[in-house]
Amino acid sequence: MLNLRSIVLLRFHSKYMKINKYNSLVLAMLFGFGLSSQAQSKKWTLEECVRYALDNNITIKLSELDVKNAAIDKKGAFGNYLPSVSGDASHSWNIGLNVNPVTNIATTQTTQYSSLAVNAGVDIYKGLQNQNTYRRAKLSIIASKYQLLKMQEDISLNVANAFLEILFNKENLKVKKEQLSIDQKRLARSQEMVNAGTIPRGDLYDLKATEATDQQAIIVAENSLLISKLSLAQLLQLKEFADFDVIDDTNAKDENNILAQTPVDIYNKAKEIRTELKLAQTNLEVAEKNVAIARGAYQPTLRGFYQFSTRASYSDRIIGVDANNNPVLAGPLPILDQFSDNKGHNFGFQLSVPIFNGFSVKNNVERNKVSLEKSKIDLEQKSLDLQRNVYTAFTDAKGALNAYESSTVTLEARQQAYNYAKEKYDVGLMNSFDFTQAQTLLTNAQSDVIRTKYDYMFKIKILEFYFGIPIVPIITK
Structure with a gap:
């Protein structure tokens, strides 16, 4: 089994290598990595990828430290009750x-x-400042936990997107290789027909050009697959990822029957469970305590x-x-x-x-009132954003399903048209240009099925998120 570095080296020396500067830079990065990695037989499932990301992602670790800091602040607020x-x-x-x-x-x-x-x-x-400071500290712990949970949900969704991107590129590469195999067989048969004088030699040149185009398409597809693997491996914070690979344990079915729900039902459920609303509400309560603490300085x-x-x-x-x-x-x-x-x-x-303090207390109260108003607006905006996102996600999922079903029907029709064109070409009733056109339409139809399939799967995941169905259950600490 070749590792990523070996594949990259082979592709750089291939005579069909034609990629843009961006892919070249990324492949150069891949060349620098994975110098000593050994072949691994393990292939990661979607759940394993998400679990690993939740345990090792740096951003999540920073959020966990914020939770610890909030707990320390709570201890400090409790200490205000004690004598010095x-x-x-x-x-x-x-x-x-x-x-x-x-x-x-x-x-x-x-x-x-x-x-x-x-x-x-x-x-x-002390104007109830100690009591309000302690209550604010408890709310800050809740807010930091919501922030951590939201970070975990975002990472899970990003991992799912990157995972499905790899599966898409795998399927796409498979289609390109199958197409190359078909064209190579056609080229061999056409060579025999040219030798027998059945078809003109110009058709043979067209097929050779088609084969070269297929080779180039495979290289581009392989590069896309390598880049998508690199993206997911880096998202997981993997140190050794030269042989990183995934296994398809997903399917393009609405297992939770989420599309049977109405957008109103999904939105009402989302208002109760979505972390961003809970975080905004908690931040509003923290802002209210800040105003109360500032007012306590008047007393x-x-x-x-x-x-x-x-x-x-x-x-x-x-x-x-x-x-x-x-x-x-x-x-x-x-x-x-x-x-x-x-x-x-x-x-x-x-x-x-307090008699006069240069308006410092008054200004501090006013400043915290402004922060309170901003928190109220933020909560309202989060609610509006959630409603818009739910309706958008529902519409996108419905549209993705229709696109997937339509592309499947189109593929069946293109396959039949290709089979008919192949029969005509084999008996000399169709020239190579028209046959290549039929073949191109079939390839495009196959690519559309793959693209719409994984787009539909990701849109379903997003809609399930809003309905409270995580990719994997998140255990809060």
């Missing part, structure tokens, strides 16, 4: 004239002292505080006075005893009333 506690410790040297912090006597000397303190504070009332705040402190000095202490009323000094008490004797408590309440 801090501890302080200091040790200082004072040189020269200074007041002994223990004796309160100014002396010229070098002194040392240590102090310890514990401070605590708690918000008693006074009440905070309770408590402080415990103690200190110790390393200087001499006064133990009395002598006959001349001069202080009698002694060495410092033990440090631990001083800490015990000098401890103190300080507690109370602090009320802060």
Whole structure:
């Protein structure tokens, strides 16, 4: 089994190689990749591709990190209810004239002292800002989960589109190869007829040109297939994709009978379950909380505080006075005893009333009101977009089904016309040009069937999405 690099090398050396600059660049990329990949027998199903993308796509991983950040913000918002506690410790040297912090006597000397303190504070009332901040944090978690789910749904749909593109290119390549095989047999038979003098040699040249055109069409079809495989492999974030391939586990049937529903029924169901509406609604609720938090700054705040402190000095202490009323000094008490004797408590309440703040609070409220209005408009727009998308998807699916059925009928007619033309050509009643025209029409009809088939399948997938039928069930974490 040849890997992608081997195929590309062969095609670059083929005398029939005629592709545009874009395909050349992409094939050059393929040449750079897959240098050491080994042949793989595994072929991916649609469900396996979607599952792998959901587990490994970088964009989804970033969205999962946003969910974690939202959970951290919720913890921070809950922490606003709790008191703040801090501890302080200091040790200082004072040189020269200074007041002994223990004796309160100014002396010229070098002194040392240590102090310890514990401070605590708690918000008693803050304009309900802490409560609204916590509620907003919970809504932000919900919004981030909806955003993740929407990302997963979008990736699933993109994977399905890329998967069906590969299947289309496979079928198209198969048709091109079958056409080449038919033309080669015709060329061999025509050579015999020319040798026998039954047909003119000019017909043989036409067939040789047709065969060369078939060779070129195969190369273009192979290039398209390689590019579509590369696109899906990169969407899946595969590191080794030189031999990446898929298997057709789909069918062109409306298994869920989605087209039996009416657009109104699909839209009503979509309004209840679609992630983009839930996300927009949650963002609206977050904007409402932002307004409430901003308004809370108009109100006074009440905070309770408590402080415990103690200190110790390393200087001499006064133990009395002598006959001349001069202080009698002694060495410092033990440090631990001083800490015990000098401890103190300080507690109370602090009320802060906003009077004027340069319109900062008012401007912040107005700014959040504007954001709220934008969220309302966004929700309304999302609802209108959903209605339009549902009706469009339903119409597209119906049209794709009709196109697929019509192309199938056309193919049957073209096949019969081709068979009749072949019978006439074989007995010399039709020239090669007219026969080639019949053959071209048949090939175009085959291509149309393939194109309309996979277009119909993808349109059905989109319509099922709006009705709440995912490609694979998405497990939320």
